[in-house]
Amino acid sequence: MANDKAKTITPLAQLTIKAAGCDPKDAIRQNKSIFMLRIFGEATAAKTKEARSGDAYTYLIGIFRAERPAKGEEKESQVFESEKLFLPSGIQEKIEAQLSGTGKPVQFGYDIFSTPDEKVSVGYRYAAAAVIETAASDRLSVMANELTSKPLPGFVVESEKAPAEKGTKKK
Numbered sequence: 001m002a003n004d005k006a007k008t009i010t011p012l013a014q015l016t017i018k019a020a021g022c023d024p025k026d027a028i029r030q031n032k033s034i035f036m037l038r039i040f041g042e043a044t045a046a047k048t049k050e051a052r053s054g055d056a057y058t059y060l061i062g063i064f065r066a067e068r069p070a071k072g073e074e075k076e077s078q079v080f081e082s083e084k085l086f087l088p089s090g091i092q093e094k095i096e097a098q099l100s101g102t103g104k105p106v107q108f109g110y111d112i113f114s115t116p117d118e119k120v121s122v123g124y125r126y127a128a129a130a131v132i133e134t135a136a137s138d139r140l141s142v143m144a145n146e147l148t149s150k151p152l153p154g155f156v157v158e159s160e161k162a163p164a165e166k167g168t169k170k171k
Contacts, residue, residue, distance in 0.1 A: 007067075007079045014059070015039070016128075017112065020066045024114035027124045031109045033115040037068035040109035041085065042137050060085040060095060062105065087149035088112075088126040094134055102136040 012019050022036040041064030048058045064085040069077050087095070091110060098106040109131035117125040 007076065009065070009081050010078045012080050012082040014084040015064050015066055015080055015125075016086045017088075020068050020080050021071065022068055022114075023076060024122075024124050024126065027105070027114035027116045031116055033113050033127065035068050035069070036114055038109065038111050038114050039064065039066045039085070039087070040107075040131065041065055042105050042107045042139075043085070043095050043099060044105045046092075046099055057086075058092065060087070060092065064083060083113060088128075091126065097133055098136060104136040104138060106134060107137040108132065108134040117162045 002004075017024065017036060020037050024034075024036065026036075027034045041062055043060040043062040043064075045061040046058055047061055048056050050056055061084060064082055066080045068075050071078075087094075091112070095106050095108055110128040111131055113127040113129070114124050117122050118121065
C-alpha cells in the first residue's frame with residue numbers, strides 16, 4: 001500500500017471504517033477474511049457521550065490516518081485523516097486502557113480485517129493485526145533526544161573545538 005509518491009489525504013470530520021469507504025459485509029459476500037484498511041495514529045484522549053437513544057458511545061481524540069486499497073475505478077489507495085476516531089470496541093478498548101493506565105498519549109497502528117462469523121447477528125466480526133505496538137507515546141522525549149546533538153547558538157560542543165596546540169620545549 002505505501003509508496004514513495006505523495007498521496008492525496010482526504011480530511012474527515014470523524015474517521016470510521018464506513019467513512020473510509022469500507023464495507024465489512026464484503027467478508028460475508030466473499031465468504032473469507034477481507035483486509036479493509038490500515039489505521040494508525042496517536043490518541044490523546046477518549047470521550048464518552050450519550051446518543052439520542054440513551055446508549056453511551058466512546059471515541060478517540062488525537063491525530064489519525066487510515067489507508068485502504070483502491071476499489072473499483074480508483075487507481076490508487078485512498079488516505080483519510082481525522083482528529084476523531086471510532087473503532088470497533090475490542091480494538092478501541094486496548095487503546096483506552098493504555099490511555100488511562102499511563103496518562104500519556106498512545107500511538108498505535110492496526111491492519112483491520114472483516115471475517116465471516118455466523119455466530120454473531122451481523123454475520124461478521126472485526127479482527128486487527130498490530131502493525132506497531134500500542135504503547136504510550138513520548139514525542140517530547142524523542143524530540144529532546146534529537147536536539148541534544150544540535151548545540152545551542154553561540155556554543156561550541158567540546159568535540160568541535162580545535163585541538164590544543166602542543167607547547168614547545170625550551171632548551
